[in-house]
Amino acid sequence: MHALDKWLKNNSISRKIFSNQLNISIATLSRYLSGSRIPKQEIMQKIIYFTDGKINPSNFYIVKNNNSSNLKEYKNDHLLGIENLKESEISSLLNRADEIIKENRLEPKINQKYNGKTLVNLFFEDSTRTKTSFELAAKRLGIDVINMQIETSSIRKGESLLDTAMTLNAMQPDILVIRHSLSGTPHLLANKVNCGVINAGDGQHEHPTQALLDALAIRRRKKRIKGLKIAICGDIAHSRVARSNIKLLITMGATVNLIAPSTLMAEGLSYYGANTYSNFKEGLNDADIVMILRLQRERMQGSYIPSAKEYFKFYGLDREKLNFAKSDALVMHPGPINRGVEIDSELADDINRTLILEQVELGVAIRMSVIEHLIHNLELKHDEYKK
Amino acid sequence: MNIKSNKLVFKNARIIDPFSGFDNIGDLITEDKVIKDFGINLLKENSPDDALIIDCKNHVLCPGFIDLNANIGEPGEEFKENINTASDAALASGITSIVCMPNTDPIIDQIPIIQYIEKRAKETNGVKIYPSASITKNLEGKQLTEMGLLLEAGAILFSEANKVISDTKVMKQALTYAKNFDATIMISPQDPDLSKNGVMNGGALANRLGLPGIPKVAEIIQIERDIRLLESTGGKLHFINITTNEAIIAIENAKNKGLNITCSTAPHYFTLDETAVDEWKTFAKVFPPLRNREDKEAIYNAITQDKIDIISSHHSPQDQDSKRLPFEQAEFGIIGFETLFPISLDLHINGKMKLIDLIDKITYKPAKLLNLNTGKIKVNSPADLTLIDVNTTHKLILENMNSKSKNSLFDNYNVKGKILCTIVDGRIVYSEPNFKYS
Numbered sequence: 001m002h003a004l005d006k007w008l009k010n011n012s013i014s015r016k017i018f019s020n021q022l023n024i025s026i027a028t029l030s031r032y033l034s035g036s037r038i039p040k041q042e043i044m045q046k047i048i049y050f051t052d053g054k055i056n057p058s059n060f061y062i063v064k065n066n067n068s069s070n071l072k073e074y075k076n077d078h079l080l081g082i083e084n085l086k087e088s089e090i091s092s093l094l095n096r097a098d099e100i101i102k103e104n105r106l107e108p109k110i111n112q113k114y115n116g117k118t119l120v121n122l123f124f125e126d127s128t129r130t131k132t133s134f135e136l137a138a139k140r141l142g143i144d145v146i147n148m149q150i151e152t153s154s155i156r157k158g159e160s161l162l163d164t165a166m167t168l169n170a171m172q173p174d175i176l177v178i179r180h181s182l183s184g185t186p187h188l189l190a191n192k193v194n195c196g197v198i199n200a201g202d203g204q205h206e207h208p209t210q211a212l213l214d215a216l217a218i219r220r221r222k223k224r225i226k227g228l229k230i231a232i233c234g235d236i237a238h239s240r241v242a243r244s245n246i247k248l249l250i251t252m253g254a255t256v257n258l259i260a261p262s263t264l265m266a267e268g269l270s271y272y273g274a275n276t277y278s279n280f281k282e283g284l285n286d287a288d289i290v291m292i293l294r295l296q297r298e299r300m301q302g303s304y305i306p307s308a309k310e311y312f313k314f315y316g317l318d319r320e321k322l323n324f325a326k327s328d329a330l331v332m333h334p335g336p337i338n339r340g341v342e343i344d345s346e347l348a349d350d351i352n353r354t355l356i357l358e359q360v361e362l363g364v365a366i367r368m369s370v371i372e373h374l375i376h377n378l379e380l381k382h383d384e385y386k387k
Numbered sequence: 388m389n390i391k392s393n394k395l396v397f398k399n400a401r402i403i404d405p406f407s408g409f410d411n412i413g414d415l416i417t418e419d420k421v422i423k424d425f426g427i428n429l430l431k432e433n434s435p436d437d438a439l440i441i442d443c444k445n446h447v448l449c450p451g452f453i454d455l456n457a458n459i460g461e462p463g464e465e466f467k468e469n470i471n472t473a474s475d476a477a478l479a480s481g482i483t484s485i486v487c488m489p490n491t492d493p494i495i496d497q498i499p500i501i502q503y504i505e506k507r508a509k510e511t512n513g514v515k516i517y518p519s520a521s522i523t524k525n526l527e528g529k530q531l532t533e534m535g536l537l538l539e540a541g542a543i544l545f546s547e548a549n550k551v552i553s554d555t556k557v558m559k560q561a562l563t564y565a566k567n568f569d570a571t572i573m574i575s576p577q578d579p580d581l582s583k584n585g586v587m588n589g590g591a592l593a594n595r596l597g598l599p600g601i602p603k604v605a606e607i608i609q610i611e612r613d614i615r616l617l618e619s620t621g622g623k624l625h626f627i628n629i630t631t632n633e634a635i636i637a638i639e640n641a642k643n644k645g646l647n648i649t650c651s652t653a654p655h656y657f658t659l660d661e662t663a664v665d666e667w668k669t670f671a672k673v674f675p676p677l678r679n680r681e682d683k684e685a686i687y688n689a690i691t692q693d694k695i696d697i698i699s700s701h702h703s704p705q706d707q708d709s710k711r712l713p714f715e716q717a718e719f720g721i722i723g724f725e726t727l728f729p730i731s732l733d734l735h736i737n738g739k740m741k742l743i744d745l746i747d748k749i750t751y752k753p754a755k756l757l758n759l760n761t762g763k764i765k766v767n768s769p770a771d772l773t774l775i776d777v778n779t780t781h782k783l784i785l786e787n788m789n790s791k792s793k794n795s796l797f798d799n800y801n802v803k804g805k806i807l808c809t810i811v812d813g814r815i816v817y818s819e820p821n822f823k824y825s
Binding site for chain 2: 162182183237266
């Protein structure tokens with residue numbers, strides 16, 4: 001029940017009388033109470049006046065502090081990778097994203113809880129969807145976003161990387177989102193800065209928010225992750241998406257089959273408990289989800305695979321090959337898609353079989369969840385520090 | 388502190404000389420630059436009163452160490468290390484002679500560079516520095532350097548530092564031509580194509596960290612090629628930085644065939660493995676990379692079984708700016724002087740290797756390879772000595788190390804083998820602050 005609703009009840013004031021006092025319709029008051037609308041400034045002042053300040057703006061600008069109990073499961077100030085995350089932590093991140101979707105918070109809305117917070121997008125590598133998705137997520141939460149424009153060439157010198165980090169740190173952002181072509185860079189920065197660091201992809205190491213949104217997409221469609229058989233196909237050796245997904249899905253109790261030509265398979269990933277296949281048919285057998293990885297253009301020539309044509313013949317997904325998987329198997333792809341290289345163009349567009357666009361959409365929710373978790377933890381830390 | 392006495396007497400020392408096999412409590416006298424006499428109960432008959440007398444309290448007195456594989460920063464990278472700091476660090480480690488690598492800036496491929504280093508070494512007047520020259524001009528692997536002239540100028544051997552000569556024909560010519568002068572060719576074997584872009588040991592851990600790896604096979608491929616060449620050319624070949632079990636087997640087989648081949652490794656390769664990289668710890672980035680546990684143990688055992696001839700420091704100073712970077716951008720290297728003996732001493736303590744055999748690998752064996760008249764305790768040979776406490780445990784503290792750069796992974800290690808005193812050409816050039824002569 002809304003705090004104002006409670007106050008009205010306690011003071012035996014009907015909605016009708018109160019709406020008259022405010023000079024608004026009952027319907028508008030109901031919208032305030034349901035949370036679908038927020039009073040304008042003059043109305044707000046009236047409410048404060050009539051309630052002797054018992055009801056103030058904070059009662060309208062969300063946020064369910066009592067609901068943040070599940071935020072406590074995730075204890076880190078950073079999200080640097082899926083490695084070392086526990087099942088409960090991953091669940092917490094996914095559950096919060098689910099709530100965000102339910103609350104319909106993805107629609108543009110005033111949300112002042114995080115007003116005054118700053119998120120810096122520090123992308124040393126090209127990115128469209130991840131960067132935009134982080135920006136959108138932050139803005140939905142009322143966070144100010146700064147996009148750092150970094151020419152790839154100017155970061156060749158490592159000094160400037162740490163210098164950049166220190167400069168940014170001096171500006172006291174709350175969240176730093178970093179993508180870098182070298183593995184381990186977010187960890188290096190996390191040691192140097194005081195804010196929360198989110199890894200938005202580092203070299204061939206990890207891309208944790210992608211894995212989280214993939215898991216969210218799977219969970220929403222299949223109602224579970226545990227016990228599913230998930231095939232990941234493509235350039236396993238060079239894919240950070242694959243690494244994060246393997247760790248996450250296995251932690252959540254799924255069976256993971258990795259499928260790649262042996263030149264693109266990475267030794268040692270079975271350490272996490274994944275099965276490896278070089279035969280597409282065998283690896284796909286009985287799969288609930290088929291996750292297709294993007295094949296980098298530079299791998300298409302040279303010594304990894306002889307040609308895109310040959311790759312598509314043996315490792316590209318089309319309807320015929322999809323039949324090896326379960327009849328209700330769904331296809332995922334982190335994008336951007338190379339049509340006709342790793343996936344058949346017509347199949348990629350079939351919304352009944354693929355989750356590709358859903359993945360992009362859920363990306364915003366999962367990133368909102370991650371940002372909320374980190375800010376929550378950072379605030380706790382600050383509070384303790386003050387004490 | 389330099390004592391201006393031309394006579395030193397070391398009494399009550401456990402004198403260990405791998406060259407003669409001498410390992411007894413005794414006394415040793417030096418006069419001017421050479422060892423005058425040594426033996427059991429030497430002082431009873433002849434006790435010179437004009438000498439500085441050092442009571443060694445049964446500590447080990449052995450030849451000064453000879454380090455085959457060191458980078459001293461000069462010329463070109465004086466901000467990482469210079470000849471003065473390198474000398475201080477070496478002497479504090481009991482090292483009295485070092486061979487410096489040719490990958491300096493400018494590269495040691497011409498006579499003036501050799502002369503420059505010799506001049507700087509003379510000015511420093513500390514550790515003895517023997518420059519190695521590059522095998523090919525500018526380390527490009529194409530055109531041979533003027534080996535004869537460089538040897539005359541003072542080059543001790545020929546090496547491509549961390550590189551190999553990928554052109555098989557050039558390598559063949561290098562081995563053949565070096566034979567004219569009985570010169571040693573020294574190679575750090577690692578196939579350049581397989582190790583290209585690699586930053587750590589190839590395999591599971593590298594994959595998990597998302598780092599490009601250098602596969603183990605890169606080492607053995609290079610070694611086997613060079614052994615084949617040596618078989619056809621003859622000559623003297625030495626492999627440094629051996630890190631894999633396969634390499635040891637191949638080199639052992641080649642020795643059995645009678646080839647003039649020797650090899651060495653560095654303490655980090657038999658003490659640490661790839662897990663030292665942990666989460667992108669750039670101090671653990673070395674070339675060749677730290678291998679896995681099996682290889683580390685194989686290297687350790689190979690030393691105790693005398694399959695590896697020499698232990699060298701592989702001293703590679705890197706300043707903070709070269710290491711505080713993303714792992715792939717950070718420089719390779721670990722400093723090695725001050726950890727060389729204390730870390731290696733574990734081979735004696737836990738590896739059950741005789742102390743004299745361990746000392747052999749850092750004194751006489753390298754001296755023999757380099758044709759140096761030192762690394763042994765012999766009347767009239769240079770008084771290059773080191774006095775060591777091998778019993779008391781102490782802590783290695785990074786801060787206290789003398790190297791200009793502090794990139795060591797052995798910070799806070801509890802070790803034995805404290806260097807008490809180092810003597811070069813009959814001069815005390817280092818003594819431990821708490822060590823008293825009498």
